[in-house]
Amino acid sequence: MRLTKKLYSLAIMMLALILLNIYSSQQQANASCVFDEKTQGRTTTSLDIPSKGEYTIWSRIMIPDAKSNSFGMSINNGTCINIGGNQITPNQWTWINYKSTAQTDKVIQNFNTGLQSLSLVGTQPGVKIDRILAVNNSGPAKGCTPAGTGENCMLETDTSAPTVSIISPSSNTVAQGKLNISISAQDNKAITRVEILLDGGIYSTIYQSPYSISLESQSITDGIHTLQAKAYDSSGNVGVSSMVTINVQNTPANKPPTVTLQSNGNNFVTPANIELKADAKDEDGTIAKVEFFANNKIIGAVTNSPFTLKWTNAEPNGYSIYAKATDDKGAPSSSQAINITVSQQPTQPPMAEDTQPPTKPVLSRSLYLDSGKFRYGIQLKWQASSDNVGVSKYILKRNNKIISETSDLSFKDTNVSANTKYSYSIEAQDEVGNTSEPSTTSIQANCFLMWCWEI
Ligand SMILES: [Ca+2]
Ligand SMILES: [Ca+2]
Ligand SMILES: [Ca+2]
Numbered sequence: 001m002r003l004t005k006k007l008y009s010l011a012i013m014m015l016a017l018i019l020l021n022i023y024s025s026q027q028q029a030n031a032s033c034v035f036d037e038k039t040q041g042r043t044t045t046s047l048d049i050p051s052k053g054e055y056t057i058w059s060r061i062m063i064p065d066a067k068s069n070s071f072g073m074s075i076n077n078g079t080c081i082n083i084g085g086n087q088i089t090p091n092q093w094t095w096i097n098y099k100s101t102a103q104t105d106k107v108i109q110n111f112n113t114g115l116q117s118l119s120l121v122g123t124q125p126g127v128k129i130d131r132i133l134a135v136n137n138s139g140p141a142k143g144c145t146p147a148g149t150g151e152n153c154m155l156e157t158d159t160s161a162p163t164v165s166i167i168s169p170s171s172n173t174v175a176q177g178k179l180n181i182s183i184s185a186q187d188n189k190a191i192t193r194v195e196i197l198l199d200g201g202i203y204s205t206i207y208q209s210p211y212s213i214s215l216e217s218q219s220i221t222d223g224i225h226t227l228q229a230k231a232y233d234s235s236g237n238v239g240v241s242s243m244v245t246i247n248v249q250n251t252p253a254n255k256p257p258t259v260t261l262q263s264n265g266n267n268f269v270t271p272a273n274i275e276l277k278a279d280a281k282d283e284d285g286t287i288a289k290v291e292f293f294a295n296n297k298i299i300g301a302v303t304n305s306p307f308t309l310k311w312t313n314a315e316p317n318g319y320s321i322y323a324k325a326t327d328d329k330g331a332p333s334s335s336q337a338i339n340i341t342v343s344q345q346p347t348q349p350p351m352a353e354d355t356q357p358p359t360k361p362v363l364s365r366s367l368y369l370d371s372g373k374f375r376y377g378i379q380l381k382w383q384a385s386s387d388n389v390g391v392s393k394y395i396l397k398r399n400n401k402i403i404s405e406t407s408d409l410s411f412k413d414t415n416v417s418a419n420t421k422y423s424y425s426i427e428a429q430d431e432v433g434n435t436s437e438p439s440t441t442s443i444q445a446n447c448f449l450m451w452c453w454e455i
Contacts, residue, residue, distance in 0.1 A: 014361045035072040035080070035122025044119040047134060049111040057107040058097045058133040058146050058153075059083055064126030065090050071129055072121035073111050080121050083107060093130070095146040098158045109134070121336045140235070162187035163204035164194065164231035164240035175217040175248045183211035185239065190290045197228040224248075257282040259290065259325035261335040266403045272314045272342045278323035278335065280306040285328040294319045294340075316344040357434035358385035361394060370414065376445055376452045377414040378422065384409055385428035385436055395435070418447040 002450040048258040051054070061084060062070045070084030083099045098105050109135070111134070133150045135141050140189065144153035166183070167182040185191045194211040197203045204213045204307070211229070225248055229367040259280040268274055278290045290307035292300045295317075307323070318416040361382040368379045384393050396404040396411055399422060404411050416422060421444040445452045 011053075016244040029432070032202075036123050040122030040123050042119055044117060047111075047116040047118050049113055049116055049134070051136070051139075052110060052113045053139070054110050054137045055134040056097050056137055056149065057109055058095050058135060059107075059129055060093050060095050060131040060133075060146070061088065062093050062128045062130075062336065063088050063090050063124075068124035068126050071123035071127055073107075074119040074121055075116075076117045077119070081107060084127070084319060085211070095133075095150065108137075149454050158189050158233060158235040158237060160188040160214075160233075161237035162191055162231035162233050164229050164239040164241045166229055166241050166244045167248055169227075169244060171244045171246075173244075175246045176250055177217060179215040179217050179246065180303050181213050181215055181227065183229045183231075183241070185209075185211055185229070187231065187234050187237075189235070190384070192232050192234050194232075197230065198224075200228075202429075215247075218250050220248055222248050222251050223309065225254045252284075254327070254329040254331050255284045256331040256333045257285075257287055257325040257327045257334050259323050259335045261321065261323040261338055263321070263338055263340060264308060266338070266340050270314075270316055270342060271312065272343045272445045274311040274314060274340060274342075276309045276311060276323070277323065278302075278309075278325065280305075280307050280325035281324075282327040288326050288328050288330075291324045291326075292321065292328065294321050296320075301384045309454075314342045316342050318342075348451040349384065354389050354430060354432045356388045358391045358428035358436040359431055360437040361385045361426050361428050361439050363424060363439040363441050365424060365441050366411070367445055367452060368445070375414070376416070376418075376447070377412050378416055378424075378443055378445070380411045380413060380424055380426070382409055382439060387430045387434075388427070389430055389432075391428050392431045393429055395429060397425045397427075397438075399423055400425070416445065418445050418452060420444060 030140075039234050057073075057075070059073070061071070063084070066086060069086060069088050070082050072080045073079045073083050075255075081099050085097055085100065085102065087096065087103065088094050088096065095414055097107055099107050104372050118132065123129070131150055131151060133146055135144055135153055140155040141153045164183060165184040169179060169181065173179070181196060183194050183196065185194050191209070192207070194206045195202050196206070196213060198215070203215070206213065208369045225246050227246060231239045241345045257280055259278055262277045262279070264275040276292055278292070280287045280290050287305070287307070289303045290299055292309045292311070294311070294314070299311055302309060307325075319329065319340045319342065320337045321340055323335040325330055325335075326332045350440040361384065363380065363382045365381075366379050367376050369375070370377055382394065393405050393407050395402060397405070398413065403413065412421070421442055423440065423442040425440045427438045444455050446455055
């Protein structure tokens with residue numbers, strides 16, 4: 001007995017090629033597996049199953065006539081199966097996968113991975129079996145019907161993934177406009193497609209070499225993006241490239257603003273009234289805000305032009321003051337610093353209390369004729385008083401009633417009657433109310449007809 005086994009590892013499965021010196025047997029055709037291994041012999045081989053699964057067992061058989069058409073098979077020492085049946089054309093090699101003469105009753109077997117035992121147990125007279133093929137029902141040869149020697153069902157499984165790499169661009173490339181992407185992909189069999197992933201999503205699928213595209217970087221946002229490539233072979237194996245980072249910069253860089261600072265002085269005394277004015281401009285945008293800092297502490301912010309700040313509560317100190325402008329895209333610029341000194345207002349010494357009254361004025365009087373009105377009045381005059389601070393006013397009284405408060409040094413009393421005596425007094429008063437001694441006088445005008453004289 002010569003037994004040859006050919007096993008295609010990853011493929012469909014495995015093939016046991018068995019050449020049998022057919023047993024001479026006088027057994028009659030029988031649909032059940034009743035072969036007597038004592039008289040008809042038994043031969044066992046092993047199958048190396050590459051992966052666990054369900055397999056269809058095919059056998060290539062040649063029968064001498066319609067009556068001798070079956071043989072017995074035991075898988076992993078299990079129950080003997082009667083394989084074959086009618087409808088087999090005699091005297092030619094025929095592939096069959098059924099048992100018990102029913103063509104719909106397939107020889108199906110679940111295998112674990114590894115070596116399996118397969119025994120042939122007797123045949124009907126003249127029956128020959130030379131090849132047994134197990135086809136993985138979920139492998140690439142699923143549903144395959146063997147022809148000839150069965151090579152058509154012996155598809156080798158490819159488990160080798162493609163290798164793929166991004167030739168260009170290199171990582172950290174700054175991209176503007178079109179960016180050429182070139183991929184290298186190889187496989188032990190054949191590449192069926194290459195996917196180019198942008199930020200993890202498929203940007204392009206290429207089915208034929210060369211695996212190159214041109215990426216329009218204007219179509220994606222400025223900033224950091226990632227590129228990666230995946231290559232597939234016909235068995236669905238996937239190779240993944242390393243990730244490449246690109247920096248897309250199609251928008252011109254934002255220009256920072258400019259800012260200068262002025263103040264209404266450099267030296268102030270409390271309460272300081274400091275006016276700060278920033279001149280801020282942005283060449284390619286607008287000013288969002290201007291902040292003012294004194295000794296690096298913010299003292300105010302202005303969001304609209306004019307960018308001025310009144311700083312009124314500055315404590316006495318020396319200050320380094322600058323303005324910081326921020327544009328609409330968040331770019332900051334700071335002005336040069338200006339130095340401002342705020343000094344404490346000197347404390348005024350308390351005024352010495354004025355308790356000293358003015359000197360006594362000297363009062364004099366006389367009659368006078370108001371010629372335009374043909375009447376007499378009394379002219380009062382006094383000499384100026386002096387005071388340690390200053391005379392504020394003179395208080396003139398007639399008969400102890402005030403008739404004038406004045407800073408003048410004279411007064412004309414026209415409201416007088418003839419033959420009546422009037423007493424006058426004058427006092428000098430300073431700002432705080434100290435009053436001098438009074439200076440007094442009296443006068444009476446005696447009149448006859450149009451003539452008057454004083455007494
Ligand atoms: Ca491959
Ligand atoms: Ca700007
Ligand atoms: Ca005084």
